Amino acid sequence: xxxxxxxxxxxxxxxxxxxxxxxxxxxxxxxxxxxxxxxxxxxxxxxxxxxxxxxxxxxxxxxxxxxxxxxxxxxxxxxxxxxxxxxxxxxxxxxxxxxxxxxxxxxxxxxxxxxxxxxxxxxxxxxxxxxxxxxxxxxxxxxxxxxxxxxxxxxxxxxxxxxxxxxxxxxxxxxxxxxxxxxxxxxxxxxxxxxxxxxxxxxxxxxxxxxxxxxxxxxxxxxxxxxxxxxxxxxxxxxxxxxxxxxxxxxxxxxxxxxxxxxxxxxxxxxxxxxxxxxxxxxxxxxxxxxxxxxxxxxxxxxxxxxxxxxxxxxxxxxxxxxxxxxxxxxxxxxxxxxxxxxxxxxxxxxxxxxxxxxxxxxxxxxxxxxxxxxxxxxxxxxxxxxxxxxxxxxxxxxxxxxxxxxxxxxxxxxxxxxxxxxxxxxxxxxxxxxxxxxxxxxxxxxxxxxxxxxxxxxxxxxxxxxxxxxxxxxxxxxxxxxxxxxxxxxxxxxxxxxxxxxxxxxxxxxxxxxxxxxxxxxxxxxxxxxxxxxxxxxxxxxxxxxxxxxxxxxxxxxxxxxxxxxxxxxxxxxxxxx
Amino acid sequence: xxxxxxxxxxxxxxxxxxxxxxxxxxxxxxxxxxxxxxxxxxxxxxxxxxxxxxxxxxxxxxxxxxxxxxxxxxxxxxxxxxxxxxxxxxxxxxxxxxxxxxxxxxxxxxxxxxxxx
Numbered sequence: 001x002x003x004x005x006x007x008x009x010x011x012x013x014x015x016x017x018x019x020x021x022x023x024x025x026x027x028x029x030x031x032x033x034x035x036x037x038x039x040x041x042x043x044x045x046x047x048x049x050x051x052x053x054x055x056x057x058x059x060x061x062x063x064x065x066x067x068x069x070x071x072x073x074x075x076x077x078x079x080x081x082x083x084x085x086x087x088x089x090x091x092x093x094x095x096x097x098x099x100x101x102x103x104x105x106x107x108x109x110x111x112x113x114x115x116x117x118x119x120x121x122x123x124x125x126x127x128x129x130x131x132x133x134x135x136x137x138x139x140x141x142x143x144x145x146x147x148x149x150x151x152x153x154x155x156x157x158x159x160x161x162x163x164x165x166x167x168x169x170x171x172x173x174x175x176x177x178x179x180x181x182x183x184x185x186x187x188x189x190x191x192x193x194x195x196x197x198x199x200x201x202x203x204x205x206x207x208x209x210x211x212x213x214x215x216x217x218x219x220x221x222x223x224x225x226x227x228x229x230x231x232x233x234x235x236x237x238x239x240x241x242x243x244x245x246x247x248x249x250x251x252x253x254x255x256x257x258x259x260x261x262x263x264x265x266x267x268x269x270x271x272x273x274x275x276x277x278x279x280x281x282x283x284x285x286x287x288x289x290x291x292x293x294x295x296x297x298x299x300x301x302x303x304x305x306x307x308x309x310x311x312x313x314x315x316x317x318x319x320x321x322x323x324x325x326x327x328x329x330x331x332x333x334x335x336x337x338x339x340x341x342x343x344x345x346x347x348x349x350x351x352x353x354x355x356x357x358x359x360x361x362x363x364x365x366x367x368x369x370x371x372x373x374x375x376x377x378x379x380x381x382x383x384x385x386x387x388x389x390x391x392x393x394x395x396x397x398x399x400x401x402x403x404x405x406x407x408x409x410x411x412x413x414x415x416x417x418x419x420x421x422x423x424x425x426x427x428x429x430x431x432x433x434x435x436x437x438x439x440x441x442x443x444x445x446x447x448x449x450x451x452x453x454x455x456x457x458x459x460x461x462x463x464x465x466x467x468x469x470x471x472x473x474x475x476x477x478x479x480x481x482x483x484x485x486x487x488x489x490x491x492x493x494x495x496x497x498x499x500x501x502x503x504x505x506x507x508x509x510x511x512x513x514x515x516x517x518x519x520x521x522x523x524x525x526x527x528x529x530x531x532x533x534x535x536x537x538x539x540x541x542x543x544x545x546x547x548x549x550x551x552x553x554x555x556x557x558x559x560x561x562x563x564x565x566x567x568x569x570x571x572x573x574x575x576x577x578x579x
Numbered sequence: 580x581x582x583x584x585x586x587x588x589x590x591x592x593x594x595x596x597x598x599x600x601x602x603x604x605x606x607x608x609x610x611x612x613x614x615x616x617x618x619x620x621x622x623x624x625x626x627x628x629x630x631x632x633x634x635x636x637x638x639x640x641x642x643x644x645x646x647x648x649x650x651x652x653x654x655x656x657x658x659x660x661x662x663x664x665x666x667x668x669x670x671x672x673x674x675x676x677x678x679x680x681x682x683x684x685x686x687x688x689x690x691x692x693x694x695x696x
Contacts, residue, residue, distance in 0.1 A: 111687035
């Protein structure tokens with residue numbers, strides 16, 4: 001719906017892109033095309049620079065030549081001033097893309113003798129516009145006319161005519177104006193230039209300065225009304241559209257390894273989600289940076305790009321320190337896949353940091369961003385502001401599917417679960433490192449406090465820094481509580497001794513049973529033998545008896561024969577027997 | 580272009596100080612106008628009157644129409660019209676407006692004090 005409205009407004013009002021980083025985003029396309037825009041602000045807030053960049057970008061990127069009419073700086077001064085920002089005005093002038101015209105008014109030379117108009121200025125400007133076919137015009141700062149020409153009535157009437165004339169000419173103009181006491185500009189130029197008014201501001205808060213830009217008015221177009229921080233650096237002007245983000249980022253199911261296999265195991269064996277935000281918090285010296293360095297190294301090995309913001313250590317110091325735990329980051333820096341960005345948090349204000357982060361991320365296009373540590377911002381500003389700033393960073397990184405790892409130092413007095421910056425709710429995976437002091441030792445424990453969207457381990461692991469990186473050990477958890485360090489080792493030794501004894505017991509028992517079995521076997525075989533001998537004896541006796549029975553029968557038969565008994569009877573009896 | 584007196588074009592710059600010291604009374608004037616508007620005409624008439632009255636025979640006046648020579652506006656730093664430039668005698672001065680305020684024109688041409696003497 002909003003997008004549709006946006007598109008409609010684009011159709012209604014043609015816009016002229018300024019080419020200034022970020023500005024075209026917040027205005028939905030730039031300044032109103034063919035109309036004058038007022039850029040106002042105090043001294044040194046960057047009005048002239050904004051205007052000159054508008055012209056230079058127009059000439060170089062959009063093929064729209066421009067005329068810069070300066071009422072303050074001479075052409076030479078202007079050329080030198082913007083050369084430090086990489087703008088070569090002389091070259092543009094040679095190529096007929098730009099005309100600089102310095103209007104010099106010396107009050108002491110002027111005598112007013114009656115009615116006059118500024119037609120000569122119009123002719124002068126018109127001539128410059130026509131000679132290169134200019135589409136863009138800058139008047140910087142036209143209010144200087146008020147100092148040079150005494151008759152304000154004429155001047156005001158002529159200015160009104162000038163802005164109308166510019167519209168008729170169809171040029172996109174930027175008019176700069178010095179900030180007034182109660183009005184936007186000293187001479188109330190906003191009365192004449194009513195299409196678009198942009199306010200620049202340069203504030204110093206607790207010794208750090210922040211530049212801000214605000215669109216006061218943009219007739220016929222929706223626009224962000226917030227104050228946007230902006231930067232002026234060696235590449236010119238850049239505005240940061242940081243507050244316009246919603247919670248609509250694409251979510252990835254891809255996982256990225258933390259660089260520590262045991263930690264990956266705690267996170268379903270796969271590691272963090274790509275595009276998620278990881279917080280590693282803990283007290284001083286528990287190894288937060290080491291975890292970050294592991295993550296960075298693993299990403300570099302996968303061929304991803306890592307941008308590492310360090311706010312406390314210099315890159316060289318960090319590389320040296322990480323070498324001591326076996327992580328060599330230097331080759332990756334040389335290869336260009338790892339970039340360190342080291343600044344003191346106190347160097348600029350929060351929004352400036354945000355701006356710098358934006359710019360660095362846009363320039364380097366990393367897959368992973370590490371901020372180490374975030375809580376150093378706390379000294380510079382208030383908690384609410386830090387939270388909004390970090391929220392902006394998180395949103396910004398998420399929108400680009402960049403995995404972010406923040407480290408945060410928690411003071412040992414406060415509860416460990418509260419991060420000072422108060423950003424816990426923004427974090428997807430929170431790894432907590434803590435000291436476990438026991439029996440005269442200080443050991444490191446690690447656990448995953450939360451990890452959105454995965455079944456993370458609830459175990460506390462002992463965390464060890466070795467010369468080949470971070471190692472996680474299963475902490476001893478038993479009837480005696482969680483034991484770490486030498487207490488754990490002692491407990492483990494005790495347990496293994498007990499185990500040995502038990503093993504021996506079992507072996508002995510096994511042996512005893514074997515012996516029993518053997519003796520039983522011997523007994524069985526003896527009995528068997530006895531039984532066999534008895535059996536054979538019994539068989540013998542049976543045979544003897546049978547022999548005797550036979551013999552008796554034989555004897556009977558012989559006796560019967562001798563007594564001449566019935567032969568038939570006897571023979572049949574014998575036959576039956578034989579059968 | 581309106582020509583009155585002796586006009587020297589392409590005035591050599593290095594000669595200016597010499598001329599001004601030798602011939603202090605010589606006036607070199609240039610009037611910038613924007614077309615033939617009432618204001619232009621008024622300015623020209625007023626100026627001619629003053630020149631005839633005070634500077635007869637010792638002035639050079641060049642009249643330039645900016646519509647015909649728009650590039651000249653930049654060189655002489657002209658923004659208002661009409662503008663009369665007093666190149667010589669020094670000091671350099673711009674007299675803007677339709678010259679209807681005679682006193683101010685005389686002041687601008689450094690003729691006022693002389694008259695009083």
